[in-house]
Amino acid sequence: MTRLDDILAYADAQLDQSLGRLFELIRIPSVSTEPEYAGDCQRAAEWLAVQLAEIGMDASVRPTQGHPMVVGHGPAVPGPHVLFYGHYDVQPVDPLNLWNTPPFEPSLAPQPDGETYILGRGASDDKGQLLTFIEACRAWKAVTGSLPIRVSMLFEGEEEAGSPSLGPFLEANAEDLKADTILVCDTDMWDRETPAITTMWRGFVSEEFEVTTADRDLHSGMFGSAARNAVQLIGTIIGKLRNDDGSVAIPGFYDGVTELPEANRKEWERLPFDPEKFLGDVGLSIPAGEAGRSVLEQVWARPTAEVHGVWGGYAGDGFKTVIPAKAGAKISFRLVAGQDPERIRKIFRDFVTALIPADCSVTFKSYAAAGAQTMPLDGKLLNKARTALTEEWQRETALAGTGGSIPILGEFKQRLGMDSLLIGFARFDNRIHSPNEKYDLSSFHRGIRSWVRILHAFSE
Known part of the structure; x- marks a missing residue:
């Protein structure tokens, strides 16, 4: 021996x-x-x-x-x-x-x-x-x-x-x-x-933001259409985060992002990975990330923007016809090599701020960040x-x-x-x-x- x-x-x-x-x-x-x-x-x-x-x-x-x-x-x-x-x-x-x-x-x-x-x-x-x-x-x-x-x-x-x-x-x-x-x-x-x-x-950036429209919740019959709805505004902002092809729509988001090295691609191609089973195990079947990218690329080698929580308005039992004056969301980004977390935080805030009407406001709260x-x-x-x-x-x-x-x-x-x-x-x-x-x-x-x-x- x-x-x-x-x-x-x-x-x-x-x-x-x-x-x-x-x-x-x-x-x-x-x-x-x-x-x-x-x-x-x-x-x-x-x-x-x-x-x-x-x-x-x-x-x-x-x-x-x-x-x-x-x-x-x-x-x-x-x-x-x-x-x-x-x-x-x-x-x-x-x-x-x-x-x-x-x-x-x-x-x-x-x-x-x-x-x-x-x-x-x-x-x-x-x-x-x-x-x-x-x-x-x-x-x-x-x-x-x-x-x-x-x-x-x-x-x-x-x-x-x-x-x-x-x-x-x-x-x-x-x-x-x-x-x-x-x-x-x-x-x-x-x-x-x-x-x-x-x-x-991957690295990450976590952000929370809240929009304010009117100075109080409003009656939808008296103010509907004329007054800005905070929940609808949040929905508009979130809806603009991604393009139809699954990519992140924030200007400059992909600056510095490079293609997957060929050596990594070859290693991943030989792995016993079944993308249909991967999604099927959680009850899904259609990849939602960037079109033309493999599932492994989407989850390992490409940056993301994900919504983790949204709040605003009345969500209790029954019905309350108010126009919410405040609404918020929690967003995170998974980052890859070439992306600076603090730069991503800044351009996200710039992106949101540009979508806020002049008579409304937005506040941000920072959470943790780390590089890839x-x-x-x-x-x-x-x-x-x-x-x-x-x-x-x-x-x-x-x-x-x-x-x-x-x-x-x-x-x-x-x-x-x-x-x-x-x-x-x-x-x-x-x-x-x-x-x-x-x-x-x-x-x-x-x-x-x-x-x-x-x-x-x-x-x-």
Whole structure:
């Protein structure tokens, strides 16, 4: 047997112990958004620091304005230096009555297909995911006495609350956290048997606006047609956001947007993706994005404008014939490389303002924004990781995009100047953020094995 075989065999033999540690972490109700759990967030951070110390790391719990960070550094050895990121905080469990088992009492649930579910809040997002990496490092340490490359780790406790302390912490500790790349294990596999590396993710801008017409709601019989209707005005603005071909109609919106690189297009064409099933699974059949673009392009590589909520007028039971004086909407934009979030915010506001009649007014409220990022497909570490994953899963690793946005990656790029490598073992049905969250035992087990192989590949 080779050294790699010995480490994989150790990880297999120690799976029950690894699972026991995951259960310990899940039992800590580290809900970051609810103040009464602040002590539990501290406890989770301290628990993780102990785990890092056990595998030979110089580990510490670092205070922030919010929940603490955990930082660990392994010894300096030849080869690349990686910083592994994860988060120990979890979403609230409400509504509690929809859980089949207590959310902070983890359990195993065998399934008819032979899979076993690890049940509990945080099992997938992100406690099970981050422990796959720690347990892989533990296996390396147990078998060889050391890690094959320089490894640092950073765990935060506010990811589910928008990571308010992360940017300042990275800024203040930039030299301490500098590495060659950041590893993030908070993403999905392509399907149940196919590993994936996420190489493209979109940015976003979120806006709320409210229009005011008259100084009060008006009787429609007395003022109908003569007085401006705020709900109709909102409808006009929203109706002008998109062209008939599905593209966004805001002037200048596509400035800086480039075509999908041919290398990405070829990777996506070989993915086992069925656009009809993708839409059919949610009861739809006609793509609504830009005409002439594939569904994967629409959801991964093209910018969007979406309406999330509209209010105004009378919506109660019965009927009230008023002309509403106020109405509003919440809008978000998913962005791609080449689009600056603050510029998009400005041109959206300019677009809306130009549609407001002279005797009416509009106010805006800003929400979060983040830029898009794309990883080059020819990266040395990316391709080593891809080969290692393919060897473990015996399926060609998918190089995928995601339509979602990951603001923390922008912080890493801006504050540390580092690119991120996204490798996760969650599955789409893990019910993260929902009742009955689960993580497949096979994902946990083979996630550990995958990281063992990746660390080995990086060391060669």
